Amino acid sequence: MTGSLETGRCAYCTVMACYRGDFEHLPSFCPMRVLGNVVEESKREFLENEVSRRLAVNASIIEAAGYMRWPRLKEIIEYSKRLNVKCIGIAFCIGLRREAYYASQAFENAGFKVYSVCCKVGSLNKLDIGVPREYTLRKGVFEAICNPIGQAMVLNALKTDLNVVLGLCVGHDSLFYRYSKAPVVTLIAKDRVTGHNPAAALYSGYYQRIFKIKS
Secondary structure (H helix, E strand, C coil), rough: CCCCHHCCCHHCCCCCCCCCHHHHCCCCHHHHHHHHHHHHHHHHHHHCCHHHHHHHHHHHHHHCCCCCCCHHHHHEEEHHHCCCCCCEEEHHHHHHHHHHHHHHHHHHHHEEEEEEEEECCCEHHHHHHHCCCCHCCCCCCCCCCCHHCCCCHHHHHHHEEEEEEECCCHHHHHHHHCCCCCCCEECCCCCCHCCCCHHHHHHHHHHHHHCCCCC
């Protein structure tokens, strides 16, 4: 196996030397050993890129300030304040419009200008972009595809300082991240089966059996 194939398996590491700064006991497959030049490049970004450093430093400050005490909504509010954000954009799934309504109020009450854009903006027919009819949810009627590119472009046009993802579908969220000009944080990861708690599928004995997960 080449070096690149022997690394990138941090999820199976039991040493966690990187966490302690124990450079003498890094596992042989650790990216810090195998792809040290890449890791060093990432470290230079923190040191030389002012925007990246500012986002990272303030994220760590918020992590410590609200550790085990603040819900994620509070963390986003305080993070935005530290970044001197004036305008927050919310890209939300139409299925979570109530949550978007509540979140908009929370951000506005915290002093921010808030814009929100629904995933169905543009009313683009699923069939028109090549979605097979058998993969539509509402047979025989117009069905708009989610338009995360449109959501990002609208918020870009409104010049938001920070964008918040609220329940976008798997894959649609990746498109929003790709097209958003402003930094993006996620408030809710949609998972209708688990009550929007995706981690539940990792902890549940039922799902551990389905996915053959060993605890």
